[in-house]
Amino acid sequence: MRRRPGIGGLQKAAAARDQYRLLGENVAKLRTDMMKEQLATFRSQLEEFARKHKNDIRKNPAFRAQFHEMCAKIGVDPLASNKGFWAELLGIGDFYYELGVQIIEVCMLTRSHNGGLISLQELCNHLRQRRKKDREAVTEDDCLRAISKLKVLGSGFEVITIGKKKLVRSVPTELNKDHNQILELAQGQGFVTVEEVQRRLSWTSGRVTDALETLLEEGLAMIDNGHKDGKCRYWFPCVSSVYSSIGSDP
Amino acid sequence: MASGSSIGVGVLFENAEVTTSGRPVLRRNEVECFLLSSVEFDSEDDPPRFTTLKSGNLILTTHRLIWIPSQSNGAVPSSISLAAVTHIYSHKKSIKSMFHSPRIRFQADPGAIVVTIVFRGKGDIDGFLTKFWECWRGRAWEEEEKSESETSRSGSGTVAQGLYGNDGTVRMVGLAGILRKEQEQWESTDKSLQDAFQDLNALMSKAKEMVSLAEKMRQKLLSAPSSQNGSTDDEEMGSKEEMQQWMLSVGIISPVTKESAGALYHQELSRQLADFVRIPLEQAGGMISLTDMYYHFNRARGTELISPDDLWQACTLWEKFDVPVMLRKFDSGVMVIQNKSHSDEEVMSRIRMLVTKTETLRAGVTASDAALTLKIAPAMAKEHLLTAETKGLLCRDMSPDGLRFYFNLFPEIDPTSQHIAKDFGTYGVWVKATSMLSV
Structure with missing residues (x-):
């Protein structure tokens, strides 16, 4: 096509450019939206699989490694056991161990701004956010139970009471x-x-x-x-x- | 003798690399599947070749059979690639076998040597055989080669890499073309997601694809500008944060489990832990509390959680192995992991530096002084000072001011002429420092 001279031509070119830009933006937005959606599906599916097929996954070491890699890459916590009947009743099973690991994680991540001292309530909120897919919310009592399982690892991790508040201390005196x-x-x-x-x-x-x-x-x-x-x-x-x-x- | 036999065996066996704590170094994507103790190799075809391969631990991985001697009697850790195995004989049950130690035979190239694995200890032999078959049939090593050649090809080609390919590969095919391509790409991604998550088997067979998809999504999300438009929702920020946190915790590809290691569980766990702690320990500055390590280790293991009790047992087993780390328990009941080298010598030399300065020779040091100088917590500093005292480096002085420590001069005093002040050594410096005060 021949280029047309004159103001009309310039204006037309500018308008076309604008349109292309607009289209480009739309496509880009669409693309991120799509990706977000797919990511969400991916995540929720992985979470569900982690919960449902936990034992099967563990039986196959090679697949387990790949499963972990997937989880790690898109930020899914593979620790998602339900509390279940036996855990509730006897405190056995993986639920409290998993919760323990997550509790330590929250403590460590918040350590830079609270110095390793976090209120039980705040801790619970963090955990609930992390496990929002879970049907039953994590209670303070669950946290206390999970922490009590960590006793074997020395007295560095403990629940202390200041006033009416319960606080969890994750840094031992020796390292404070x-x-x-x-x-x-x-x-x-x-x-x-x-x-x-x-x-x-x-x-x-x-x-x-x-x-x-x-x-x-x-x-x-x-x-x-x-x-x-x-x-x-x-x-x-x-x-x-x-x-x-x-x-x-x- | 060892070298003589390894010439022959060397064709079949390769030397296997092991870590300082005696765990095998696995290759990329190699996963440990089974472990048995008191195992030896034998061969009817050529017995002298196998004389060194007595009483060791046998580790079956997706790629290899690894044999590690349980005592250091000159034998070297060896491995046979599963790719070399040409046939596995089924486990025959006969009257004779009831009196023998159980054994499994397989044939391997080169030379079609029939190798016998003899199990002197207890263990789930049938379980091992099943896994052996599975791993051999699985041919994990072939996948490796395939994917390697694939990546080298796609690197040079212009194959569209799904929806999340880099933008440079987009060709000028017109607007409609670009749009159509875009749509095709996300449709195919959608479909593969749907297919993969139908059931567990589907996911297993598509695992590789899903892992690379996850990686692509991750790259895209991390590189995407966060302030694209002012209304970035909290959730997106949250997920981004989450991902970055997770970068730290991708870790042990082949965790030791009760299932794979059986009776050797705690022992092998202990070794794996010793290998693992090095990096977190370094990041924490040479000392880390046991609870923090519990977190790091479990996160690295993914779904294969260990209980606090297991961790503690694994740590206590370190005393038996020659590992560079140790478990330390304070009087307060706090337990930490530290480097053996970090432990005393270095700290002692720093304390010596501190107490032999002019002003500290005169006034001594308290736990808080040491804490501020050594940049450690006061409680820890006190611990170190007390250790230094028991080693004879320091002397204590209890006063209303609190507990102070002074450099121990007693070893320098000559019992035959104890009233003469020396003018050399630390004693001499001390005399100068204290007389300066009286001037």
């Missing part, structure tokens, strides 16, 4: 870096208050209290209740003395 931050904070004045730590490190009060309590137990902190402003002060004699002695060095 929160304490270091408090110590660093205490280097300034030699003491800290709950409010100060909360404000300076933007932690929740539960996290602060737990860390300070542990430091008290470890004999690193001393408590001072008698101050005028009525706020409880946690003194760190060891930290401050070394700080001042190093500071006074020539």
Whole structure:
């Protein structure tokens, strides 16, 4: 076709370009929509298979490997056992083990912003979201049971009660870096208050209290209740003395 | 002797690679299917060749028979490729066999040697034979070759790669052509999804295809710009996040299971765990709590969950093997996994550095000082300081200030002239450091 000169031709070309672009966008959108839909089907099918044919899948090692690969690639959690009658009654079966693994996972993923201390309620919410296909929701009692199965692995993972709230602690004292931050904070004045730590490190009060309590137990902190402003002060004699002695060095 | 016999056997047997903890190194897509202990190989055709292959563990995988000696008596781990097997004889039951150890015979190339597997221990021999047949018939190694040649072909060709092919391959075939192609592609994807998920058998036979489809979807989803239009729903973001998290947890292709390992379950689990912990341990900085490891290990195993009890038992078995990791239990009841090398020497040398500085020689260190310097939790630091004390590196000083530790100078004091202050060694430095205070 010959190109037509003049303003009319230019306008026409521009209009055609616009139309192509529009079409392109539509196709692109359609494509992503289709893919999302197919992905959703793929996922729900995999989840269903993981639940229904679990034992058959486990019997065939070669297929199991492929099944896992599929699950991992499109983000399906292959751990999806129903609670079932026996699990409910006797606490046996895979359900509580699976839940245990998922609980640790939630704790680890949220650790960067809660320091390994999560309220039982929040934990439950995370788990329910993860298992939304499941007909029966995960209860707090299920979580407690699952956590109690982890006892064998040492006392690092435990449920503690602060006030009325139940919290799950996933970082053992020996590996808790929160304490270091408090110590660093205490280097300034030699003491800290709950409010100060909360404000300076933007932690929740539960996290602060737990860390300070542990430091008290470890004999690193001393408590001072008698101050005028009525706020409880946690003194760190060891930290401050070394700080001042190093500071006074020539 | 070992080298003499391996010349002959070498044709049939290859040396098998094993990890430091004594587990076989599997090839790509190779999956472990069965494991038996106290197994030896024998052959009537040429007995001297098989003299070293006595009393070991036999591992059947989809690709090979792997034999690993249970004691290090000069025998090397060996393997026979299942591809070399030409015939498996059925298990004959006769009066004679009741008094013998059970044995299974098969014929293998080159040279059509008849090899006898003798089972000295207990184990499910029939189960093994069934799996042996299955794996041999399955011909997993052939699929490998096929898929390899396929990928090399599709790499150069312009075959449309389903709906999710890269955009560069789209040819100029006109708008209608592009649209039609697009539609055909997603229709075929739809169909294959439907076919594959009809029942478990269908999924099994289409597994390979589905895995590659999953991979394509994943690539597409991860590369898609998240802010395509302002209304990206939470679900999409959520799923994206989920996928990224999962990247970490694709792991053990061939987990040791009770079914495959039988009586050797805990032992083999222990070895596999020892191989596995290395990476998570490194990421965690040389020490990781047992619960965290429980998570990592189970996630890597997919649906083959192990119980907390199994994990604990596997860890306690490490004492028996020569593995570079160890289980450590604190007085508080907390259990962690750590590198053997990480454990003491390195920490001790750092503590020594810390306590021999001028100011610490004078004032000593507390657990919190050590924690801040060594960048570890105070409770851990205290633990290390106490260990250092038991090793004679430090001395403690209990005072109202709390527990402080000083460098242990006693070994440097000469009992024959203990009143003379030395002016060399750490003692000398200490004298200088403390006299500076009094000046």
